[in-house]
Structure formats: C-alpha cells, structure tokens
Amino acid sequence: xxxxxxxxxxxxxxxxxxxxxxxxxxxxxxxxxxxxxxxxxxxxxxxxxxxxxxxxxxxxxxxxxxxxxxxxxxxxxxxxxxxxxxxxxxxxxxxxxxxxxxxxxxxxxxxxxxxxxxxxxxxxxxxxxxxxxxxxxxxxxxxxxxxxxxxxxxxxxxxxxxxxxxxxxxxxxxxxxxxxxxxxxxxxxxxxxxxxxxxxxxxxxxxxxxxxxxxxxxxxxxxxxxxxxxxxxxxxxxxxxxxxxxxxxxxxxxxxxxxxxxxxxxxxxxxxxxxxxxxxxxxxxxxxxxxxxxxxxxxxxxxxxxxxxxxxxxxxxxxxxxxxxxxxxxxxxxxxxxxx
Amino acid sequence: xxxxxxxxxxxxxxxxxxxxxxxxxxxxxxxxxxxxxxxxxxxxxxxxxxxxxxxxxxxxxxxxxxxxxxxxxxxxxxxxxxxxxxxxxxxxxxxxxxxxxxxxxxxxxxxxxxxxxxxxxxxxxxxxxxxxxxxxxxxxxxxxxxxxxxxxxxxxxxxxxxxxxxxxxxxxxxxxxxxxxxxxxxxxxxxxxxxxxxxxxxxxxxxxxxxxxxxxxxxxxxxxxxxxxxxxxxxxxxxxxxxxxxxxxxxxxxxxxxxxxxxxxxxxxxxxxxxxxxxxxxxxxxxxxxxxxxxxxxxxxxxxxxxxxxxxxxxxxxxxxxxxxxxxxxxxxxxxxxxxxxxxxxxxxxxxxxxxxxxxxxxxxxxxxxxxxxxxxxxxxxxxxxxxxxxxxxxxxxxxxxxxxxxxxxxxxxxxxxxxxxxxxxxxxxxxxxxxxxxxxxxxxxxxxxxxxxxxxxxxxxxxxxxxxxxxxxxxxxxxxxxxxxxxxxxxxxxxxxxxxxxxxxxxxxxxxxxxxxxxxxxxxxxxxxxxxxxxxxxxxxxxxxxxxxxxxxxxxxxxxxxxxxxxxxxxxxxxxxxxxxxxxxxxxxxxxxxxxxxxxxxxxxxxxxxxxxxxxxxxxxxx
Numbered sequence: 001x002x003x004x005x006x007x008x009x010x011x012x013x014x015x016x017x018x019x020x021x022x023x024x025x026x027x028x029x030x031x032x033x034x035x036x037x038x039x040x041x042x043x044x045x046x047x048x049x050x051x052x053x054x055x056x057x058x059x060x061x062x063x064x065x066x067x068x069x070x071x072x073x074x075x076x077x078x079x080x081x082x083x084x085x086x087x088x089x090x091x092x093x094x095x096x097x098x099x100x101x102x103x104x105x106x107x108x109x110x111x112x113x114x115x116x117x118x119x120x121x122x123x124x125x126x127x128x129x130x131x132x133x134x135x136x137x138x139x140x141x142x143x144x145x146x147x148x149x150x151x152x153x154x155x156x157x158x159x160x161x162x163x164x165x166x167x168x169x170x171x172x173x174x175x176x177x178x179x180x181x182x183x184x185x186x187x188x189x190x191x192x193x194x195x196x197x198x199x200x201x202x203x204x205x206x207x208x209x210x211x212x213x214x215x216x217x218x219x220x221x222x223x224x225x226x227x228x229x230x231x232x233x234x235x236x237x238x239x240x241x242x243x244x245x246x247x248x249x250x251x252x253x254x255x256x257x258x259x260x261x262x263x264x265x266x267x268x269x270x271x272x273x274x275x276x277x278x279x280x281x282x283x284x285x286x287x288x289x290x291x292x293x294x295x296x297x298x299x300x301x302x303x304x305x306x307x308x309x310x311x312x313x314x315x316x317x318x319x320x321x322x323x324x325x326x327x328x329x330x331x332x333x334x335x336x337x338x339x340x
Numbered sequence: 341x342x343x344x345x346x347x348x349x350x351x352x353x354x355x356x357x358x359x360x361x362x363x364x365x366x367x368x369x370x371x372x373x374x375x376x377x378x379x380x381x382x383x384x385x386x387x388x389x390x391x392x393x394x395x396x397x398x399x400x401x402x403x404x405x406x407x408x409x410x411x412x413x414x415x416x417x418x419x420x421x422x423x424x425x426x427x428x429x430x431x432x433x434x435x436x437x438x439x440x441x442x443x444x445x446x447x448x449x450x451x452x453x454x455x456x457x458x459x460x461x462x463x464x465x466x467x468x469x470x471x472x473x474x475x476x477x478x479x480x481x482x483x484x485x486x487x488x489x490x491x492x493x494x495x496x497x498x499x500x501x502x503x504x505x506x507x508x509x510x511x512x513x514x515x516x517x518x519x520x521x522x523x524x525x526x527x528x529x530x531x532x533x534x535x536x537x538x539x540x541x542x543x544x545x546x547x548x549x550x551x552x553x554x555x556x557x558x559x560x561x562x563x564x565x566x567x568x569x570x571x572x573x574x575x576x577x578x579x580x581x582x583x584x585x586x587x588x589x590x591x592x593x594x595x596x597x598x599x600x601x602x603x604x605x606x607x608x609x610x611x612x613x614x615x616x617x618x619x620x621x622x623x624x625x626x627x628x629x630x631x632x633x634x635x636x637x638x639x640x641x642x643x644x645x646x647x648x649x650x651x652x653x654x655x656x657x658x659x660x661x662x663x664x665x666x667x668x669x670x671x672x673x674x675x676x677x678x679x680x681x682x683x684x685x686x687x688x689x690x691x692x693x694x695x696x697x698x699x700x701x702x703x704x705x706x707x708x709x710x711x712x713x714x715x716x717x718x719x720x721x722x723x724x725x726x727x728x729x730x731x732x733x734x735x736x737x738x739x740x741x742x743x744x745x746x747x748x749x750x751x752x753x754x755x756x757x758x759x760x761x762x763x764x765x766x767x768x769x770x771x772x773x774x775x776x777x778x779x780x781x782x783x784x785x786x787x788x789x790x791x792x793x794x795x796x797x798x799x800x801x802x803x804x805x806x807x808x809x810x811x812x813x814x815x816x817x818x819x820x821x822x823x824x825x826x827x828x829x830x831x832x833x834x835x836x837x838x839x840x841x842x843x844x845x846x847x848x849x850x851x852x853x854x855x856x857x858x859x860x861x862x863x864x865x866x867x868x869x870x871x872x873x874x875x876x877x878x879x880x881x882x883x884x885x886x887x888x889x890x891x892x893x894x895x896x897x898x899x900x901x902x903x904x905x906x907x908x909x910x911x912x913x914x915x916x917x918x919x920x921x922x923x924x925x926x927x928x929x930x931x932x933x934x935x936x937x938x939x940x941x942x943x944x945x946x947x948x949x950x951x952x953x954x955x956x957x958x959x960x961x962x963x964x
Contacts, residue, residue: 047811048806048809048811050805063815064813070814071655071813071814071815072814072817073651073815074677074816077644077648080640080645080648080652081648081651084649084652084654084656086656087611087638088657088660089806092805092806109641109642312638315631316636319631327633330597330600330632331769335383335588337587338584339583340581340582340584
C-alpha cells in the first residue's frame with residue numbers, strides 16, 4: 001500500500017525564484033511581488049499548475065520571480081497568449097501581469113476581448129500612470145498635464161480609468177488594491193483567484209523613479225483615511241479617518257454623495273450598502289475620484305459566470321461524437337467515386 | 341423523378357465529336373450562381389472519370405452592382421481523358437449569362453470558340469451597364485466565334501412556371517437551366533446534381549423541384565434544338581486514372597484535413613486560431629466543424645491575438661496553428677518572432693493574395709515568399725514549405741506539423757488564393773499509410789532546463805505546464821544556452837543565434853533530396869518553380885520536351901531550408917528559369933544561396949500563368 005504523505009504547505013518563500021530581482025530600489029512592484037507570493041501560499045497554489053503570463057514593461061518581469069511556470073510574451077499580447085493557453089489546458093491556474101501601457105495602450109484591444117470572453121484567469125494591472133521601462137513617457141492613465149520626456153509641456157489626452165474600462169468591457173470581477181497596503185492586497189488577490197471568469201484587479205503601484213508620489217493625493221498618510229474607501233459586500237459604504245463618513249445615493253442626480261454621519265440628520269441607516277453584484281453601484285464606485293469622493297478599493301464588482309474555455313469545452317462535448325471517428329471516414333465523407 | 345430518366349441515354353443518336361480535353365468557362369453576375377454551377381459541373385465531370393482542374397475567379401465584392409463588369413464571377417474547368425495539370429489557357433466554350441460577362445471574358449476564348457449567351461439578359465439597360473454602345477450579338481463583334489444565342493431567362497421561367505415560385509426566385513434557376521444545357525453538350529449525368537439539389541433544398545422541396553425542372557429543360561432544349569452549323573455535342577473519354585477511391589478537393593479542404601491529419605498522427609490536440617481574411621477564411625470554416633478530431637478553433641479579435649493564442653496553446657501542449665493572408669501575416673510577425681525565440685512548435689498558413697496592402701484580395705499571387713523566409717526583425721530563421729496544388733496541401737500540411745514538432749519551431753506553409761479555391765480529383769489516401777509523428781513531452785525533472793537541446797535536432801524539450809518539477813520561465817528575452825535563464829551575455833547571444841540557425845539548417849538533412857519533376861538531372865535549361873505554378877510549368881515543360889527541347893522541371897516544396905542537393909543540382913544546367921507570380925523572389929534567394937545565374941519569369945496580374953507564357957519563355961531561353 002502506498003503511504004500518502006500530505007504535501008507540505010508551501011510558504012511565500014517557496015514561490016520565489018533564484019533570479020535576482022531587477023526592479024529599481026523602492027519600486028512598488030516589490031510589494032506586489034510579496035503580496036502575490038503570500039497569496040499563492042495562502043490559497044495553496046500548486047506551482048506545477050500555475051502559470052504567470054506577462055507582456056512587456058517593468059511589471060512584465062514578474063514571472064521571472066515566481067517559482068511556477070511563466071511566460072514573458074510580447075507587448076500587450078499576454079491576454080491573447082493566455083487565452084490560447086487556457087483553451088489548450090483549462091485546468092491551469094493562470095495569472096496575467098500587466099501594466100497601464102501594456103494593458104490599456106498597446107494591448108487595449110486584447111484586454112477588452114479577454115474581459116468580454118470571460119476567460120478564467122486573474123488579470124493584474126499594475127498602474128503607475130507612466131511608462132517606466134522606456135524611461136518615463138506619459139501613459140494612457142497619466143493625468144492630463146503630465147510632463148514627461150515626450151510631453152515637455154504636459155500631456156493633452158484624457159486619462160483612461162482602468163476599472164471603468166473593465167466594467168464597460170463586460171468584466172465580471174473588478175477589484176482594486178494599493179501596492180503598499182499589504183494587509184489588504186492578498187485578500188483581494190485571493191478573492192480574484194476564487195472567482196470563476198476573468199478577475200480584473202487594478203493595483204496602484206508607485207514608480208519611484210519616473211512618477212514618485214503620483215498617488216499621494218489619496219495614499220498619503222494625512223489623506224488616506226478620508227480619500228480611500230474599502231468596499232465590502234453587504235456592508236455600508238463607510239470611510240474616513242474616523243469612520244464617520246459614508247456614501248449615499250443622490251436620487252436627483254443619480255450620483256454618489258459623500259456625507260458625514262451625525263451631520264444634517266444623517267444616520268448609518270442612510271448609508272448605501274455595497275452590493276458587489278450590482279453593476280450600477282459598481283459603476284458609480286469605479287468613477288469616484290478624490291478629492292470630492294474617495295477612491296474605491298476592494299472588490300467593486302463580482303458576478304461569476306461561465307468561463308469562455310468551459311463554454312468551448314461544453315460545445316465540443318455536445319457536438320463531438322462520443323467515440324473519436326476513424327480519420328479515414330472524414331476523408332471519405334461527402335461524394336466519392338471509385339476507379340478500377 | 342426516376343433515376344433512369346436522368347441517366348444519360350446510351351442510345352444518344354446525335355453525333356458527338358470526341359475530344360481529348362476541353363476548357364469551359366462559366367461567367368455571369370456575382371448573383372448568378374456561377375461558382376455553384378461550376379462546382380456541380382466539376383463533380384459530374386469527375387464522376388465521368390475525366391481528369392480535371394478548376395479555377396474559380398470571382399470579385400472581392402460580395403454583391404457588386406448587378407450587371408457591371410466588375411461584378412462578373414467566373415468558373416473555369418479544364419477536363420480531359422489525358423493528364424490535366426492546369427485549369428487551361430484559352431477556353432473552348434464560354435457561357436455568358438449577361439453582357440458584362442461576355443465583355444470581360446471574350447478575350448480568353450479561343451478563336452472559333454463557342455459562346456452560349458442568355459439573350460434575355462441583353463436588354464438596353466444590361467448593355468449600358470456593361471459599357472456596350474451597341475448589342476454585340478447584333479453587330480460584327482462576335483465574328484470569328486460560334487454563338488448559340490438562347491433566351492435562357494424566358495425558357496427558365498417557362499420551365500419552372502408550375503412551381504409557383506415568384507419571378508425573382510424562378511429566374512434564379514437560370515444557372516441550372518444553363519448547366520443542363522452544358523451537361524448535354526458534354527454528355528454528363530444529371531443525377532448527382534439532382535441529388536445534391538434535393539439535399540440542399542431539403543426544407544424547400546419546391547426550390548429543389550424547380551431547379552431540377554430547369555436543368556432538365558436546358559438539357560432537353562440542347563438535345564432537340566437545331567444547333568447552328570458545325571456545333572454538336574462532345575464526348576470526352578474517361579482518363580486513365582490509377583485505381584482508388586476519389587473525391588474532388590479544394591486546397592482549403594485538403595489543408596484543413598492535412599493539418600488535422602498531422603495532429604492526429606502526432607496524437608495531440610490542435611488549437612487553430614485565426615481572424616477572418618480573404619482568401620484564408622475557408623480554412624477556419626472547415627476546421628471549425630472538426631471537433632470530432634480534437635480540433636478547437638478560436639476566432640480571435642485580430643491577427644496578432646490569433647498568432648499569440650496559437651503560441652499559448654503550443655506552450656500548453658497543443659499544436660497551435662494560425663492562418664491568414666499577407667496583410668494578416670504582417671501583423672503576426674512579432675509573435676512569430678516570439679515563437680522562434682521561445683522555440684515552440686507552430687504552423688502558420690499563408691494563403692497568398694495579390695498585394696501590397698489590401699491589393700487584390702480575391703486574386704492570386706506568390707509574393708509573400710520573402711515575407712515568409714526573411715520578413716521578421718533580427719536573425720529569425722524558421723522553416724518554409726509550399727503546396728503546389730489543392731491535393732498537395734494535404735501532404736504538405738502533415739509535413740509542416742512534423743517539422744514544427746520535431747524541431748520545436750514555427751513552420752510557414754505557403755499556399756495561395758488559386759490553390760485554396762481550385763479543385764481537383766484526389767485519390768484519397770489511407771491515413772494508416774502515414775508515419776506517426778512522435779511527441780515526447782518532457783516529464784523527468786532530473787537535470788532539466790528548458791533549453792537543453794537534443795544533440796541531433798538541436799530542438800529543446802517540450803515541457804508543458806502541469807508537469808511537476810519542470811516549472812520554468814521563458815519568453816522573448818535571450819536565454820542562456822546552459823540554463824535557459826535570461827542572459828544578456830554577448831557571447832551567449834552569438835551562440836544562441838548560431839544555434840537557432842543551425843537547428844533550421846539541420847532540417848535539410850531530414851527532408852528528401854530535390855528531384856527532377858520531368859527531364860534530366862543536367863542540361864541546357866531547368867525551370868524551377870514553387871507553389872501553384874506547378875500546373876502550367878509541368879505542362880509547358882512536358883509539351884516542349886515532347887518537341888525535343890532540352891528543358892527540365894524542378895519544383896520545390898521546401899523553400900527554407902532548401903534540400904541539401906539543390907545547389908549542385910542547379911549547377912548542372914546552363915540556364916535556370918524561375919517563373920513566379922511575383923516580381924522575383926525565389927529567383928533572388930536561389931542566386932544568393934548558390935550563386936547560380938537564375939533568371940525570373942514574373943507575372944503579377946492576379947491570374948495564374950498560362951502554359952503558353954511559360955512555353956514562350958522557355959523557347960526564348962533556348963533560342964527556339
């Protein structure tokens with residue numbers, strides 16, 4: 001009789017590779033790497049069944065530092081590669097790591113189709129609002145007026161919102177985290193992993209060299225409490241350094257208003273309760289920007305649905321014959337004739 | 341309707357002239373159903389035991405304005421009791437369903453050739469739309485041809501009047517009336533077409549009946565009408581065809597089956613990822629039905645995604661296949677470079693069409709040879725194969741799969757719009773006669789690294805996710821020769837680049853030596869072709885050898901790497917002529933590789949070579 005020894009639980013360190021990590025000192029990617037390695041340990045990921053896929057950019061080096069299977073593809077195309085991989089082997093646990101340029105500029109098309117198809121994988125978008133690897137040009141998420149080597153007088157175009165894009169594309173899981181918030185991020189990643197379908201997670205990531213402090217307006221110690229809201233399904237949307245602020249729906253404008261509990265007769269009962277299955281609420285939350293409204297963090301939207309590859313598998317099973325037919329029969333299907 | 345009523349009457353009293361071969365061209369408006377008509381005539385001709393080759397020629401517009409010259413859709417078939425290798429040069433018979441068809445196609449008809457026209461479509465308006473100032477049936481435009489003018493429109497309406505169809509629906513039966521007429525001209529059996537109509541219009545028996553009635557009426561009219569002097573029916577003897585089970589096959593069908601046969605022989609699954617593009621889409625359509633044979637198709641959001649999904653699938657242990665035409669291949673280029681760098685198996689099919697840019701989407705060309713062999717950034721060698729005919733696509737596809745897997749490399753398979761759409765009879769092979777394609781997924785972690793190479797093939801191991809102990813990370817960044825890790829080391833890059841070249845060059849030792857298709861292994865002139873020029877070159881060379889000229893035909897399946905003996909073989913001839921449907925591509929690669937004085941014969945009209953064009957070039961070279 002075989003003795004089955006329970007496999008030892010892997011630790012975050014077991015998911016580290018022997019490769020020297022080559023991000024700039026102080027880069028937010030280090031924190032995210034740590035968060036992901038912890039998540040993999042927490043969820044009991046099997047290294048042999050896990051694949052990290054990336055495109056091009058600073059974030060795209062990520063797979064080299066995770067001790068699983070990994071593929072560093074080409075700029076913007078990781079979603080397409082990952083879709084093919086999942087169609088070939090739906091049992092693999094696939095994570096795509098991307099950046100704001102990779103996912104929303106050169107790869108915007110692929111991200112859109114990945115999300116609408118609902119391929120079952122986790123898509124992490126490290127948003128630092130800048131092109132780091134090419135030395136600091138503005139990106140599609142850079143705020144208007146961003147001065148960069150390619151925009152010496154400030155950028156002109158309106159920035160894209162990653163989560164609003166994702167919801168618009170039909171994503172069924174949309175969440176947000178911050179690189180430095182290690183208490184929060186692994187939980188969001190674990191939720192993303194548990195969700196069936198494409199789980200889209202935007203992670204605000206500070207680029208120390210080219211865009212340092214770009215998120216300080218809501219991550220700074222002095223403002224974080226009042227400008228961040230950690231949303232949780234079924235709980236009132238309360239925030240603030242003193243947890244005395246909340247979001248209410250303004251029925252006249254169909255927008256969210258930030259109110260203070262205890263002022264103007266507002267009680268906790270008036271505060272909107274987060275329903276992560278409600279796309280209207282998710283859309284309102286996704287649009288919030290400081291300083292008038294806090295930045296929404298956590299699981300903004302989650303409605304599981306059949307994954308693309310499961311749909312393909314089902315279609316194949318329902319249309320293929322139970323027993324694989326003789327290949328020669330295929331060649332002889334239709335009109336044939338015999339000579340001699 | 342009984343079968344006997346439709347079977348060709350053995351006691352046909354009309355005198356028929358026996359001909360060795362004939363070329364017939366059906367031409368009409370895009371909406372006239374000429375491709376369908378041609379397809380049915382092809383089948384009936386195949387059943388009659390003739391050799392044949394076809395050439396569908398249609399506009400890029402789905403429904404160009406009716407009656408215009410640019411909306412003309414044509415289908416040409418060459419058939420005979422001898423070996424048929426091309427769809428024929430000038431045609432013996434032209435069926436013109438409207439003035440535009442007559443105007444466009446008349447130039448291709450032999451002097452003294454036969455024209456069957458639908459006079460019912462020669463009204464003033466029809467003539468104006470085709471750009472005729474006067475009715476060519478009434479002036480001397482058609483002097484020197486034989487003309488059978490028939491009001492096909494009217495006769496069709498009469499034939500189907502009991503069907504209760506609307507006039508518009510009834511007129512759509514014109515093509516079947518015409519087909520019935522031509523069936524009589526060549527003594528063809530109508531039953532297969534009747535069967536096909538009954539199956540096609542299963543849900544509309546009234547349409548099936550009307551079309552069959554139209555076909556029978558056309559046949560009867562041909563049989564009973566007083567044909568103009570000198571016009572009669574023809575008889576073409578069955579060809580001497582090797583025994584076997586046959587079918588007609590288009591290049592696109594043979595390619596779909598060949599790719600699936602390849603993965604069947606390798607016992608792995610195929611992910612076929614592609615994006616619709618003319619003329620390559622037919623392959624996607626054919627493969628999308630083949631779920632029984634472990635084929636999954638993925639219509640990607642664009643060409644790039646299709647290529648990347650194929651690479652992802654290959655990383656996962658399927659064979660990733662992608663397909664397109666030149667403009668789409670251009671978009672896939674960066675991804676193909678990734679497959680070269682990551683050394684993963686992949687097949688890329690290019691159904692070439694006329695370019696540059698959008699070019700002539702439905703017209704054929706061979707102008708992507710450079711793109712396949714050379715068209716990538718940096719030093720990016722891969723293997724390139726080319727199919728010569730519709731049926732040849734089957735074997736070439738299997739070979740592409742074999743090489744891709746054995747050498748862990750992307751393989752280009754070049755076909756073209758002509759091969760893809762053209763049909764020929766195919767002696768259906770037995771899949772069990774083909775050698776299995778061995779696939780060895782690595783499982784042993786001992787000493788593993790992802791770029792550990794097989795000493796013979798230089799291929800790296802295929803180590804797929806899901807395999808414990810083989811976790812590794814690769815991508816487009818240069819890999820260390822000894823570990824597979826990222827490496828920026830200068831000497832390592834030199835070594836890896838050299839190795840990638842050596843791996844592809846090594847394929848030359850694993851393919852057949854280049855033979856001579858027709859002729860001798862040395863001599864005055866070698867005509868070297870590749871791809872769909874096979875038909876016209878082989879016929880031209882065979883004709884001229886018959887006349888005693890010292891000319892030989894060499895046809896390449898392996899475009900890169902070339903067979904090992906090719907350079908020596910070419911050096912055995914005084915002159916080398918390379919006909920290509922491009923501005924000169926293979927010719928330059930041959931010159932560069934072997935320093936041989938090869939010269940080109942180039943045609944980029946969107947039309948295949950005519951035999952006579954190649955014969956003329958050969959004569960000019962030999963001074964005859």
